[in-house]
Amino acid sequence: MIFSHPVTEIIDQRRSYRSFLPEPLPDPQARELSAFLAALPEPPFASRVHLSLVRAFDAEARKIKLGTYGVIKGARNFLVGAVENGLADALLDFGYLFEATVLKATDLGLATCWLGGTFSRSAFAEVVQLGPGQVIPAVSPVGVPRESRSLVDRAFRYIAGSDGRKPFGELFFNGEAGLPLTEMKAGPFGPVLLAVRRAPSASNKQPWRIVRDADGRAFHFFLKRTIGYRRLPVDLQVVDMGIAMCHFDLSAREANFSGNWTRRPPRIPADDLEYMASWVVY
Numbered sequence: 001m002i003f004s005h006p007v008t009e010i011i012d013q014r015r016s017y018r019s020f021l022p023e024p025l026p027d028p029q030a031r032e033l034s035a036f037l038a039a040l041p042e043p044p045f046a047s048r049v050h051l052s053l054v055r056a057f058d059a060e061a062r063k064i065k066l067g068t069y070g071v072i073k074g075a076r077n078f079l080v081g082a083v084e085n086g087l088a089d090a091l092l093d094f095g096y097l098f099e100a101t102v103l104k105a106t107d108l109g110l111a112t113c114w115l116g117g118t119f120s121r122s123a124f125a126e127v128v129q130l131g132p133g134q135v136i137p138a139v140s141p142v143g144v145p146r147e148s149r150s151l152v153d154r155a156f157r158y159i160a161g162s163d164g165r166k167p168f169g170e171l172f173f174n175g176e177a178g179l180p181l182t183e184m185k186a187g188p189f190g191p192v193l194l195a196v197r198r199a200p201s202a203s204n205k206q207p208w209r210i211v212r213d214a215d216g217r218a219f220h221f222f223l224k225r226t227i228g229y230r231r232l233p234v235d236l237q238v239v240d241m242g243i244a245m246c247h248f249d250l251s252a253r254e255a256n257f258s259g260n261w262t263r264r265p266p267r268i269p270a271d272d273l274e275y276m277a278s279w280v281v282y
């Protein structure tokens with residue numbers, strides 16, 4: 001995956017935007033984004049993830065309105081993704097690759113907004129001719145943002161507290177869940193974890209928790225579910241975890257750390273946390 005700016009800078013810059021100039025994507029950016037999609041690598045758990053760039057213009061020619069319940073204004077292009085089923089591996093892989101593409105769009109100066117709830121599932125399913133059993137976990141508008149945010153956008157950001165993130169020590173632990181890891185103790189992995197902390201998540205719930213092994217050679221990713229958060233039609237908090245894995249992986253690579261994804265839960269159990277995956281140094 002090739003970016004033209006440092007990935008940690010792109011991650012810092014990315015924000016959700018909900019109002020766009022009602023114009024097609026500028027040609028060079030459209031071509032670069034399509035090339036990026038065509039060259040996506042295999043995701044951590046090797047699921048089949050189908051991502052495509054859809055033009056509202058083409059959908060309208062087929063009498064399909066790509067509705068977002070009035071949340072998104074002006075967008076003429078959407079990134080749409082589908083997976084073979086709604087199981088955890090597929091959703092993690094989806095979150096990982098979709099976020100990589102969102103970061104590429106940001107790299108190209110375009111704006112995006114993950115939508116896991118406020119979009120017409122039936123319209124997007126029709127436009128990508130979704131196959132039996134396949135699921136669209138989320139979509140995103142892609143385009144040039146309007147200079148000022150719409151009222152709806154500002155309301156969403158205010159309600160979700162979109163500019164804030166939980167403190168470092170509430171998200172990342174040292175050796176055992178519950179023992180906070182400080183940025184200082186994280187050493188060279190500090191910037192990598194800061195990149196995870198900046199990740200977008202559904203309703204900005206930030207359900208990711210990471211436990212670093214005492215020897216610093218493995219990072220275990222856990223889900224802390226938000227009580228009462230709906231898992232249907234798609235378990236969006238698992239998608240959030242895939243996004244966090246993407247931020248971790250891309251920033252670790254940029255810092256020249258080598259590791260890979262595996263399932264190797266730590267021996268010490270973590271009460272209310274659901275184990276998802278580990279990144280292990282090699």
Ligand SMILES: Cc1cc2nc3c(=O)[nH]c(=O)nc-3n(C[C@H](O)[C@H](O)[C@H](O)COP(=O)(O)O)c2cc1C
Pocket residue numbers: 014015016017071113114115116117118119138156157160161162163198199200201202203204236239240243
């Ligand atoms: C999986 C996922 C689903 C989301 N679904 C919606 C949605 O349905 N509607 C919406 O307006 N924003 C949605 N968001 C955007 C979040 O509210 C936003 O990422 C969060 O508040 C943090 O703000 P930021 O992206 O500007 O950093 C979603 C984000 C993620 C990661």
